Amino acid sequence: MNTYSNVAKRNEYSDADLVMQHVDLVKRIAHHLAARLPSTVDVNDLMQSGMVGLLEAAGNFDASRGASFETYAGIRIRGAMLDDIRKHDWTPRSVHHKYRQVTDAISAIEAEMGRAATAEEIAERLGVSIDEYHKILADSAGSRLFSFEEALEEPTLQRKPPSSDAPSPDQELYQSQFRTQLSESIDELPERERLVLSLYYEQELNLKEIGAVLDVSESRVCQIHGQAVMRLRAAAKRWS
Secondary structure, three states, X not given: OOHHHHHHHHHHHHHHHHHHHOHHHHHHHHHHHHOOOOOOOOHHHHHXXXXXXXXXXXXXXXXXXXXXXXXXXXXXXXXXXXXXXXXXXXXOHHHHHHHHHHHHHHHHHHHHHXXXXXXXXXXXXXXXXXXXXXXXXXXXXXXXXHOHHHHOOOOOOOOOOOOOOOOOHHHHHHHHHHHXXXXXXXXXXXXHHHHHHHHHHHOOOOHHXXXXXXXXXXXXXXXXXXXXXXXHHHHHHHHO
């Protein structure tokens, strides 16, 4: 066996080891995403697409780039799952239309008032009752619209893996500006909305668990979460 074959064989074993050691990472990401999506999404389907991402990560990982394999693989796994979700967008056009109306209303009110728009103000601007507005939030939250990773990804380098080619100076500047603007917009959210986002995305609690922390119903947490994400999307429209 020549030297090239020896290197290839060692790489093959290394890739297999990386995959076997990180199967639990696929499971964890799949269940975390599934908890945010309608029950029609099969966690096993997410795991299958996630395994594809893990295999690709194992084959393409370059340790010399500085990122840990778990960080790199996590991005590729989540990206593969989101790609699969995008292919099966079950959201009715009416929900997309109402979603855009809400973000437009929030953007207009906050530009006029110089502060966070209240649910009552948004409902009034839309010409609907507060109950109907809450239903819009619930309908949107039940779709892929509120996959936070998808809704608020950095637009130019979506899910660009750490070990891929380095971004250009213009891309790095845009990424930096995007992160700064997103951070500032999150800081400007009403306190309860910031707390829900933190518990949901950083602490990885589900809606029921967050409801127990805040002593509110799961549906109320869903409304708070939905309004926070719509508020951030409205802010994002002003950054471009």
